[in-house]
Amino acid sequence: MCFYFFFSFYFLLVLGFNYRWWNSQAGSDQLATYPHPVPCSGPRSQKRESDKQYHELESNSIKTSKYNFFTFLPLNLFEQFQRIANAYFLFLLILQLIPQISSLSWFTTVVPLVLVLTVSGVKDAIDDFNRHRSDNHVNNRPVQVLINGMLKDEKWMNVQVGDIIKLENNNFVTADLLLLSSSEPHSLTYIETAELDGKFSTIFSILFFTGEVRCEAPNNKLDRFAGTLTLQGEKYALDNEKMLLRGCTIRNTEWCFGLVIYAGPDTKLMQNSGKTTFKRTSIDRLMNVLVLVIFAFLALMCLILAIGNGIWEHDKGYYFQVYLPWAEGVTSAPYSAFLMFWSYVIILNTVVPISLYVSVEIIRLGNSFYIDWDRKMYYPVNDTPAQARTTTLNEELGQIKYIFSDKTGTLTQNIMCFNKCSINGKSYGMVSKTEKVDFSYNQLADPKFVFYDHSLVEAVKLNDAPTHMFFRLLSLCHTVMPEEKEEGNLVYQAQSPDEGALVTAARNFGFVFRARTPETITVVEMGETKIYKLLAILDFNNVRKRMSVIVQSPEGDLTLYCKGADTILYELLHSSCDALKEETTEHLNEFAGEGLRTLVVAYKNLDEKYFENWIRRHHAASTALEGREDKLSELYEEIEKDLMLLGATAIEDKLQDGVPQTIETLAKASIKIWVLTGDKQETAVNIGYSCNLLNDDMADVFIIEGSTSDAVLNELR
Ligand SMILES: Nc1ncnc2c1ncn2[C@@H]1O[C@H](COP(=O)(O)OP(=O)(O)OP(=O)(O)O)[C@@H](O)[C@H]1O
Ligand SMILES: [Mg+2]
Numbered sequence: 100m101c102f103y104f105f106f107s108f109y110f111l112l113v114l115g116f117n118y119r120w121w122n123s124q125a126g127s128d129q130l131a132t133y134p135h136p137v138p139c140s141g142p143r144s145q146k147r148e149s150d151k152q153y154h155e156l157e158s159n160s161i162k163t164s165k166y167n168f169f170t171f172l173p174l175n176l177f178e179q180f181q182r183i184a185n186a187y188f189l190f191l192l193i194l195q196l197i198p199q200i201s202s203l204s205w206f207t208t209v210v211p212l213v214l215v216l217t218v219s220g221v222k223d224a225i226d227d228f229n230r231h232r233s234d235n236h237v238n239n240r241p242v243q244v245l246i247n248g249m250l251k252d253e254k255w256m257n258v259q260v261g262d263i264i265k266l267e268n269n270n271f272v273t274a275d276l277l278l279l280s281s282s283e284p285h286s287l288t289y290i291e292t293a294e295l296d297g298k299f300s301t302i303f304s305i306l307f308f309t310g311e312v313r314c315e316a317p318n319n320k321l322d323r324f325a326g327t328l329t330l331q332g333e334k335y336a337l338d339n340e341k342m343l344l345r346g347c348t349i350r351n352t353e354w355c356f357g358l359v360i361y362a363g364p365d366t367k368l369m370q371n372s373g374k375t376t377f378k379r380t381s382i383d384r385l386m387n388v389l390v391l392v393i394f395a396f397l398a399l400m401c402l403i404l405a406i407g408n409g410i411w412e413h414d415k416g417y418y419f420q421v422y423l424p425w426a427e428g429v430t431s432a433p434y435s436a437f438l439m440f441w442s443y444v445i446i447l448n449t450v451v452p453i454s455l456y457v458s459v460e461i462i463r464l465g466n467s468f469y470i471d472w473d474r475k476m477y478y479p480v481n482d483t484p485a486q487a488r489t490t491t492l493n494e495e496l497g498q499i500k501y502i503f504s505d506k507t508g509t510l511t512q513n514i515m516c517f518n519k520c521s522i523n524g525k526s527y528g529m530v531s532k533t534e535k536v537d538f539s540y541n542q543l544a545d546p547k548f549v550f551y552d553h554s555l556v557e558a559v560k561l562n563d564a565p566t567h568m569f570f571r572l573l574s575l576c577h578t579v580m581p582e583e584k585e586e587g588n589l590v591y592q593a594q595s596p597d598e599g600a601l602v603t604a605a606r607n608f609g610f611v612f613r614a615r616t617p618e619t620i621t622v623v624e625m626g627e628t629k630i631y632k633l634l635a636i637l638d639f640n641n642v643r644k645r646m647s648v649i650v651q652s653p654e655g656d657l658t659l660y661c662k663g664a665d666t667i668l669y670e671l672l673h674s675s676c677d678a679l680k681e682e683t684t685e686h687l688n689e690f691a692g693e694g695l696r697t698l699v700v701a702y703k704n705l706d707e708k709y710f711e712n713w714i715r716r717h718h719a720a721s722t723a724l725e726g727r728e729d730k731l732s733e734l735y736e737e738i739e740k741d742l743m744l745l746g747a748t749a750i751e752d753k754l755q756d757g758v759p760q761t762i763e764t765l766a767k768a769s770i771k772i773w774v775l776t777g778d779k780q781e782t783a784v785n786i787g788y789s790c791n792l793l794n795d796d797m798a799d800v801f802i803i804e805g806s807t808s809d810a811v812l813n814e815l816r
Contacts, residue, residue, distance in 0.1 A: 159274050159362035160238045160256030161369055164230040171227075175220050183390050184453055188212045191448055199426055200441040208445075211453050218457055222490075242266070242273045245356075262359045266349050275366045276343040276357025277312065277328075287580065288355045289592060290347040312337070312358070317365035326360075336722065344368065351582070351592065380495050386455060397450050401443040409436030463490045499770055506776035506783075510790055511752040515596045517550070517604035518695060519749040521686035523565035524679050527555040528749070529689070543587060543611040543623060545603050559608050559625075567624075569745050572700050573605035574612040574622045575631060576648045576660040578638070581614055589613065595639075597696060600750050601662075620650065629653050634710075635717060637735045641777060643667070647739055649705065657705040661742055665779060668699040668742070676744040683747055690749035691781030694789055697749050701742035713738055759791040766791070 166174050180186050191208050195201045238256035245251075245263040255273050258264060264273055272290070281288045314326030314337065321344065326337040343349075343357055346368040363369065413432035416423060429435050467487035470476070476485035487493055507513055519528030530552045538544035538556075550556075558566045577598040582590040589606070593599030602612050613628070614621040620631045632651040639646035645663020652658065661668065665687055672680060683699070690697050713734065720730035765772060772792060776783050784800070787793035793800055805811040 157260070157361075157363040157365045158256060159258040159359070161234060161363050163234055163372070164227050166224075166227050171224065175223055176216070178223075179216055179219055182456060183387055183394075184451055184456060185212070185215065187390075187394070187451055188448075188453055191445055194441055194445055197441075199428060199438050200445065202442040202445050203448075208448065215453055215457050219460065222460065240271070240273075242270075256363075258359055258362060260359050260362050260365075263356055264359065265354060265356050266343075267354050268349055268352055270349050272343045272345050272347045272349065272357075274345050274359045274363070275361035277337065277360050278341055278343050279356040279358055281355035282353035283351075286355075287352075288343065288349065289351040290343060291350050292344070292347045312360065314360060317361050317367075317370055319367060319370035321367050321371070336727070380492055381498060382459065382494050386459065390451065390455070393451050397444065397447055400447060400450075401440050404443050405436045405440035408439040409433055412436065460490070463493055466490075466493050502765065502770055502772045504772065504774050506774050506778070506786070507752060510754060510758050510774065510786075512755050513596055513752065515600035515696070516751045517548075517600045517748065518751040519690055520555075520569070520604075520746060521683050521690075521749075522555075522558070522569045522746040524682040524746075526686045526689070527552045527558075538607050541607065541609050541611075543589060543613075544607045545589070548603055548607045550604075550607070556608065565745060567610075568702065569700065570605040570608050570610040571622070571624065572660045572662065572702060572745060573601045573748070574610040574624075575620055575650055576646065576662050576700075577602055577612075578636070578646075579612065579615075581612060583613070596752075597698070597750055601698075601748060604748075634714060637661075637739065639663075643732070643735070644777075645739070647735070649710070649738075657707060657710050659703045659705055659738060659742075660700070661702065661739055662698050662700045662748075665697060665699045665747070668701055668744075671740050671742050672701060672744050673703075673741040676742075679744050683744060687747050687779075688781060690747070691779050692785060693749075694782055694785040695749035695751050696782055697747055697779055699747045700745045702745060703742045705738075754786075754790055759789065763791045 180189060188208055189212070192205065192212065195203070195205045195208060238254065240255045241252050242255055242258060243250045243265040244253040244258060245265065246253075250265060258273055260274075263279065264276070266272065266276075278286070278288055280286050283289075310328050310330040312326055312328050314324065322339060324337065324339045324342050328335045328337055342360070343355075345361075345366040349355065361367070409432050412425075412435045416425075416435075417432060425435060426438070429438065467490045470485050470487040470493060473485050477483070504510060519526065521527070528550070532551050534551070534553075536550045536553055536556050538548070555566070559570070578594055579598050579602045580592040582592060584590070589611070591599050591602055591612075593602070606612060609625045611623040612620065613623050615633075618633055620633050622629050622631065630653060633648065634651060634657070635649040637647040637649070643663070644667045645661055647659055647661040649657065649659045661671075665684075669680065687697050687699070717731070717734050720727065720734055723730055762772060774787070774792060776786075778786070780802070784793065787800075803811055803814045805814050
């Protein structure tokens with residue numbers, strides 16, 4: 100019991116794999132020489148001994164099917180008899196077994212009942228068969244597992260917690276893994292999380308040799324993971340950034356190694372998917388109500404008829420027994436009435452429509468074909484027709500009252516273009532689109548980038564200091580990863596497409612972000628290669644709404660570069676920027692009025708002594724095991740103040756084809772639409788108008804600013 104209790108909070112993985120090979124050659128790059136016959140005992144041999152102790156860890160096989168060969172009949176019948184009409188007919192069948200009551204032959208009830216049960220049963224069986232097939236397919240996918248120091252092909256379902264597995268480009272991630280190493284510089288791994296949240300992210304890896312991982316019990320929170328790794332007596336904190344989750348796909352990464360932390364049903368994907376349940380639509384519910392009403396009606400009729408029988412038998416029938424004898428066992432008129440009640444229940448059984456459910460199922464099936472065949476829902480570009488994946492819910496489609504949608508990437512294309520900017524009180528990009536700026540003077544420029552305002556290039560060429568500072572900031576302050584497979588052919592991998600657009604803009608104007616290591620950023624500034632020391636990244640999150648980097652230039656100057664939402668950054672500016680602030684605000688409003696996504700950029704020169712002290716505290720906070728986030732955000736707040744304003748950027752993200760028309764049609768059908776966005780308010784309102792979410796007839800578009808439920812309620816009133 101005690102053991103189990105301990106288990107539900109933490110589970111402990113004893114790895115103890117003697118990774119002599121990694122041990123002797125610390126560093127991820129050595130792994131590139133794989134495969135090597137390495138004399139080391141893999142994790143399995145050791146883990147097996149302790150298997151008894153950890154037998155409650157799940158295996159990696161998954162099961163989404165509901166039945167197996169033996170459980171199908173009882174389980175499916177049990178489910179089907181939960182329908183009132185089916186249960187009723189079963190009840191009738193039992194009644195008919197009583198000879199005094201039985202008024203019709205038994206097969207009048209059995210035949211339709213069996214027919215209905217078979218039709219529904221066959222449909223459920225086919226559905227479940229398909230689930231079995233897909234489960235089998237997934238469970239039998241091959242993966243390479245490190246066993247006794249050698250890579251062996253295994254099936255997914257045989258992978259165990261504590262195994263080390265190797266994944267290659269475009270592989271699905273087998274289980275929830277702790278990333279150990281990869282082919283990319285600094286052991287980065289790129290993943291596509293389409294099945295989880297549709298984002299594209301980078302993951303940083305760690306290296307380790309012999310250790311123990313302690314982590315929280317399996318849960319369904321996709322964006323968090325807390326654990327510790329103990330390595331030769333030292334503790335390291337593990338977080339979400341170091342995990343590869345099942346359901347993702349490896350991209351742009353030749354290979355990577357991972358340690359299985361959660362497997363099978365314990366993985367975050369499966370923890371989120373829930374059980375396959377029987378879904379009821381409102382028609383189902385309505386049918387159940389109707390059937391209940393019919394029952395009441397039937398009971399009433401039978402009652403009246405039974406009472407009539409009782410009165411007649413009492414007054415007349417009793418004296419006529421010679422002529423009309425009572426059935427065997429019947430001794431009194433009330434008893435006769437009681438039996439007659441049940442006889443009528445059988446005789447009038449056709450009042451309850453047993454075929455109702457089957458008819459509705461068949462209509463749904465037909466409906467789903469119409470959905471599949473709908474030409475208007477066919478998207479020729481991707482050759483994608485509409486697909487009704489379930490037949491049980493399609494009438495609900497017409498009942499939709501609310502649509503919840505994301506904005507970026509759902510309504511818009513998620514293709515960000517750097518369009519305009521404001522630097523030191525001067526706005527650029529507000530020109531008619533005539534002649535494109537020629538970037539041919541810059542050999543590293545991205546040929547796909549277009550810009551029309553020539554005055555900005557002039558400013559750069561004239562060595563205008565704020566303009567240089569502006570683009571230097573854009574080339575330094577981000578989390579983009581560059582890829583240069585061949586000399587001069589730069590490709591940026593950006594977690595956030597906005598950042599990708601900004602870095603590309605800086606690249607074209609002559610501030611080319613070229614390479615990144617954990618300690619340095621290489622920028623080619625107007626043809627001259629400069630290596631900046633990257634001292635700290637104050638990362639972005641949606642509460643801070645800003646991100647900063649602290650870098651040291653080759654000349655030795657310490658600078659903090661910050662970019663973020665205007666509402667936030669304006670609070671952090673030095674008072675000497677007030678005049679510039681006003682001008683920039685004007686430009687920001689213009690940009691937002693056109694529906695552009697804006698960011699404000701600022702910098703601050705740092706004092707060396709102060710910074711040394713700060714970075715020491717920063718290091719302590721970032722390795723703290725408790726309250727890490729709070730401590731860090733306090734430190735961030737401390738250093739991100741008294742910033743010097745540089746300007747603002749404006750990025751365009753076009754609406755997808757047909758969005759305004761679609762929203763208009765949905766609005767005509769009185770469907771209410773909610774769109775989620777983190778944009779500046781003016782930008783959001785403007786896009787609301789351009790996609791027909793808002794229109795001029797809406798007299799009072801109003802804004803609710805409360806941040807507690809009481810405040811919001813008050814404003815709504
Ligand atoms: N990479 C970034 N660096 C600095 N600030 C950013 C960055 N990305 C967004 N911001 C700022 O933070 C605010 C909130 O952005 P966030 O990404 O959380 O919104 P979101 O919910 O993702 O919305 P959307 O889907 O429209 O991007 C934005 O309005 C922007 O001003
Ligand atoms: Mg965003």
